[in-house]
Amino acid sequence: MRICDDRYSRERARMELALRFLRHEARTQTIRAWTGLSDDRIRKLYRSYMSHVRRELPRHRGKSPHQVAYFTRSLRVQEESALLASMLSLLGVLPAAHPTGALAEALPLASVRRGELLCQAFEAFRLLLPAAQISFEHAVFLAGALARGDQLRLGDCGGCGSLMVTERFPLRLARCVHCASPQQARSHA
């Protein structure tokens, strides 16, 4: 009986996570990676969800975001990235950092438990910044990139020490939006 109960609750957790991902307009391949559900089950879940909400939920097809440059290209997105990365870090979506500052050797990031935390982090981020540009798919990508640490990392602003997302090997000292020179701020405005 216990085994059946466990299997049932695991299954239920996967379905609930898939629904939460659907609400955030995640792509099928993302939902599959984090829940382990088949494409067929995700499609069925999507159809039954749609018949309940009666609003058109956009489905994004094709590839997920894969550009790390997205997170550093404008001051606005830099500021959003810093806030989102803080949420991901606080809620334990990212593996714990070593004392050296390097993130732990990434276990596969995608799991149901971590997916739930990822949703919590994104939902908190959207509560704080309802007009944020960064989509859920970008948040998933950011979590993966920060966990791998190969192209993006969590760093400190060279001016005030506040948390920010920087390139792995920045060409110049990273500065947050508030410490960036007024001239630079103007050129990005």
Ligand SMILES: [Zn+2]
């Ligand atoms: Zn700063």
